[in-house]
Amino acid sequence: MGVDRRQFLKLAGIAGALGLGGSVGFQLLKPGSLDAAERMPTPYQMVFPKSQGNSEVMPNPKALKGRRWGMVIDMRKLTEEKARAAIQACNYYHNVPDIPGKQTIKWIWLTGYVNAFPEVENPFADPEIKNARFIAMCNHCDNPPCVRVCPTKATFQREDGIVMMDMHRCIGCRFCMAGCPYGSRSFNFRDPRPFIKKEYPLYPTRTKGVVEKCTFCSERLAVGKLPYCAEASGGAMVFGDVDDAGSELRRLLRSRYSIRRKPNLGTHPQVYYLV
Amino acid sequence: MLEKALSGSKLYWTWLICLLVVIGAGFGAYLVQYNKGLMITGMSRDVSWGFYIAQFTFLVGVAASAVMLVLPYYLHHYKTFGRITILGEFLAIAAVIMCILFITVDLGKPSRILNVMLHPTPNSILFWDMIVLNGYLIINLVAGWVTLEAERKQLAPPGWIKPIIYLSIPWAVSIHTVTAFLYAGLPGRGFWLTAIMAPRFLASAFAAGPAVLILLGYLVKKLTRFDAGREAFETLAKIVCYAIILHIFFFLLEVFTVAYSAIPSHTSHLKYLYFGLHGHNNLVPWVWTALACGFTAIVLLVNPRTRKNPTILPFACVLVFICTWIDKGMAMISGGFVPNPLHEVTEYSPTGLELMITIGVYAAGALVLTILYKVALGVKAEEEAV
Ligand code: SF4
Ligand code: SF4
Numbered sequence: 001m002g003v004d005r006r007q008f009l010k011l012a013g014i015a016g017a018l019g020l021g022g023s024v025g026f027q028l029l030k031p032g033s034l035d036a037a038e039r040m041p042t043p044y045q046m047v048f049p050k051s052q053g054n055s056e057v058m059p060n061p062k063a064l065k066g067r068r069w070g071m072v073i074d075m076r077k078l079t080e081e082k083a084r085a086a087i088q089a090c091n092y093y094h095n096v097p098d099i100p101g102k103q104t105i106k107w108i109w110l111t112g113y114v115n116a117f118p119e120v121e122n123p124f125a126d127p128e129i130k131n132a133r134f135i136a137m138c139n140h141c142d143n144p145p146c147v148r149v150c151p152t153k154a155t156f157q158r159e160d161g162i163v164m165m166d167m168h169r170c171i172g173c174r175f176c177m178a179g180c181p182y183g184s185r186s187f188n189f190r191d192p193r194p195f196i197k198k199e200y201p202l203y204p205t206r207t208k209g210v211v212e213k214c215t216f217c218s219e220r221l222a223v224g225k226l227p228y229c230a231e232a233s234g235g236a237m238v239f240g241d242v243d244d245a246g247s248e249l250r251r252l253l254r255s256r257y258s259i260r261r262k263p264n265l266g267t268h269p270q271v272y273y274l275v
Numbered sequence: 276m277l278e279k280a281l282s283g284s285k286l287y288w289t290w291l292i293c294l295l296v297v298i299g300a301g302f303g304a305y306l307v308q309y310n311k312g313l314m315i316t317g318m319s320r321d322v323s324w325g326f327y328i329a330q331f332t333f334l335v336g337v338a339a340s341a342v343m344l345v346l347p348y349y350l351h352h353y354k355t356f357g358r359i360t361i362l363g364e365f366l367a368i369a370a371v372i373m374c375i376l377f378i379t380v381d382l383g384k385p386s387r388i389l390n391v392m393l394h395p396t397p398n399s400i401l402f403w404d405m406i407v408l409n410g411y412l413i414i415n416l417v418a419g420w421v422t423l424e425a426e427r428k429q430l431a432p433p434g435w436i437k438p439i440i441y442l443s444i445p446w447a448v449s450i451h452t453v454t455a456f457l458y459a460g461l462p463g464r465g466f467w468l469t470a471i472m473a474p475r476f477l478a479s480a481f482a483a484g485p486a487v488l489i490l491l492g493y494l495v496k497k498l499t500r501f502d503a504g505r506e507a508f509e510t511l512a513k514i515v516c517y518a519i520i521l522h523i524f525f526f527l528l529e530v531f532t533v534a535y536s537a538i539p540s541h542t543s544h545l546k547y548l549y550f551g552l553h554g555h556n557n558l559v560p561w562v563w564t565a566l567a568c569g570f571t572a573i574v575l576l577v578n579p580r581t582r583k584n585p586t587i588l589p590f591a592c593v594l595v596f597i598c599t600w601i602d603k604g605m606a607m608i609s610g611g612f613v614p615n616p617l618h619e620v621t622e623y624s625p626t627g628l629e630l631m632i633t634i635g636v637y638a639a640g641a642l643v644l645t646i647l648y649k650v651a652l653g654v655k656a657e658e659e660a661v
Contacts (some may be wrong), residue, residue, distance in 0.1 A: 151401035152391060184617055208311075210383060211383075
C-alpha cells in the first residue's frame with residue numbers, strides 16, 4: 001500500500017479540513033480502495049462496526065497484512081498424517097492442554113464428514129469424501145455470532161477478519177459457546193496448566209474460567225509468518241487473503257469446487273474445503 | 276418496618292436457622308467450585324450451560340408472573356387481589372435475587388462480573404438481561420416497600436409510586452422476553468430457534484408463578500391467620516388454568532412445526548428429549564412426566580368442581596409446578612445443546628456439588644422470601660388488629 005498510516009492521517013486531516021468527508025475523501029486519497037471491497041458488509045456489520053483489534057503502536061514492518069484472512073483446506077492433499085502434524089504444531093505452540101473427557105479443549109481437530117457438514121449428508125457420496133477425516137477449527141466467520149453475543153467484547157473481530165479472544169476480559173459466561181454454530185470454542189473448566197505436557201514458553205498459558213479457541217496464529221502473522229498449521233500441513237492448508245484476487249488462496253478457490261460449513265446460517269465462514 | 280422480621284415464633288426461627296445451614300452448605304460447595312473451577316459441574320464442551328442457567332430461566336418466569344396480580348389490581352381495580360398483590364411482588368423480588376445469584380455462580384470468572392458494565396455491549400442480549408433484571412428488582416423493591424409502608428400508616432400510597440407500578444407491568448414482560456432472546460437468536464441451535472420462545476416462556480411463567488403463589492397462600496394460611504380469601508385463590512387458579520393450557524398448546528405448536536417440516540437439525544433435539552437419540556435417553560422419563568403432569572393439571576383445573584376444591588387445587592398446583600420446572604429447569608437447556616453442532620451426543624446431568632450450590636441459592640431465595648413475607652404479614656396483622 002502506497003500510503004502509510006502517518007501520511008494517511010495527515011492527508012485525512014487535510015481532506016477533512018477541505019470538507020471532503022466520508023467516502024469521498026477516502027476515495028480521493030486511496031483511489032479504488034472502496035471498489036476493491038468485493039463483499040458487502042452484512043447488516044450486522046453496518047449496525048455494529050468492527051471492534052478495533054491490535055492498537056498498532058509499533059507495527060512490525062514484516063507483519064503480514066491482509067484485508068480478510070482465510071484458509072483453504074485441500075482435502076485431496078490432506079492425509080491423516082499431515083493433519084496430525086498440523087494439529088500437533090498448533091497444540092504445542094499454543095500450549096493447548098490435553099484434558100481427557102468431555103471438558104476438553106480443542107482448537108483444531110479431526111472430525112467426520114457428517115459431523116463437519118451435518119446438513120449435506122448424502123448416502124451415495126463418494127466414499128473417499130464420506131470417509132475422509134476433516135479438519136475442524138474456528139472459521140473466523142465474517143459475520144460471527146460469537147462476537148455478537150459476547151457481553152464484554154472479550155470476543156472481538158479485527159479489521160482483517162480474525163476473531164480474537166481477550167483472555168483478560170472474558171468473564172466465562174460461555175454465551176459465545178452457545179452462539180458458535182460450529183462447536184469451535186472451548187472453556188477452561190479447570191486450570192489447564194497441569195495438562196500441558198511440554199510448555200512452549202513464548203506463548204501465554206490460560207487460566208481456569210475463560211473461553212479460548214483458534215486465533216489464526218495472529219501472533220505469527222504479526223511477525224510475518226504463516227500459521228503453524230499451514231506451515232506443518234505440507235501444503236494441504238493454504239492461508240491467505242480472500243480479498244486479494246491474486247492470492248494463491250483465491251487461485252485454489254477458482255480452480256476447484258469448495259464447500260464451507262453451514263453456509264445457510266449466514267455466518268460467512270472463512271475456512272474453505274476443496275473437495 | 277424491617278424490625279417485624281426480628282420477632283417471631285419458635286417455628287419461624289427454626290426455619291430461618293435451617294435455611295442458613297443450607298445456605299452455608301451451598302456456600303461451602305461454591306467455595307470448592309471457586310477454587311477448582313466449573314470442572315466440578317456436569318457441564319462440558321458440548322453442554323456448556325447446565326442447571327444454574329436452567330434455574331435462572333425458570334425463576335425469571337416466577338419473577339415475571341407477579342404481573343398477573345399487579346395488572347388486574349392496578350389496571351382493572353380488581354379489589355380481590357388487594358390483599359395478596361404485595362405477596363406477588365415480594366415473591367418477584369426473591370425470584371430475581373435468585374436469578375442474579377444463579378448467573379453469578381455460573382460465571383467462570385465471577386471476579387470480572389463488572390466487565391459487563393465497564394464494557395457495555397448493546398449487541399449482546401446478556402447486557403440487556405442484566406439491565407432488565409436489575410431494573411425489575413429495583414422497581415419491585417420500591418413499589419412493594421412504599422405501598423406496604425403506606426398501608427401501615429393507613430395512608431394512600433404517594434402519587435409518584437403509580438407510574439412505577441404501571442412501569443412494572445411491561446417490565447415484567449420484558450424480563451422474560453429478553454431471557455427468551457438469550458436463546459432464540461442463536462444460529463445453528465435448532466431447538467431454540469423459534470419465534471414463539473418468548474410467548475412460550477411467558478405462558479409457562481404465568482402458570483408456574485401463580486401456582487407457587489397459591490401454594491404459598493395455603494402455607495401462609497396454615498401458619499398465620501392471614502387469609503387471602505377464597506375468591507383470590509379461585510381467580511389465581513383460573514389464571515394458572517389458562518396459562519398451563521397455553522403452555523401445552525405452544526409446545527404442541529413447536530412439535531408440529533418441527534415434526535412436519537422434518538428438518539433434521541430441528542427434529543433431532545425433540546427426538547433426543549422425547550425418545551432418545553443414538554441410545555442416549557437421560558431426559559426421556561422426565562419430559563414425559565412433565566407432559567403427564569401438565570395434562571392432568573389441565574383436567575383438574577378446567578373442571579370447576581376440582582378447581583374450587585381446596586384439597587385438589589394445591590395438588591393441581593404442584594403438578595403445574597413439576598411440569599413447568601422440568602420443562603424449563605431441565606429440558607430447555609439440555610435439549611438445546613444435545614446433539615451438539617457436530618451432531619454428536621454428549622449428555623448432561625448435574626453433579627452433587629452442583630446440586631448443593633443450586634439448593635443453596637434456592638435457600639437464599641427462601642430466606643429473602645420468608646423475611647419479606649414476615650414483614651408484609653406483620654403489617655397486615657397490625658392493620659387488621661386496629
Ligand atoms: S467458527 Fe464459531 S468461534 Fe469461530 S468465528 Fe465463527 S462463530 Fe465464532
Ligand atoms: S465466555 Fe467470555 S468470550 Fe465468551 S461470551 Fe462470555 S465473556 Fe465473551
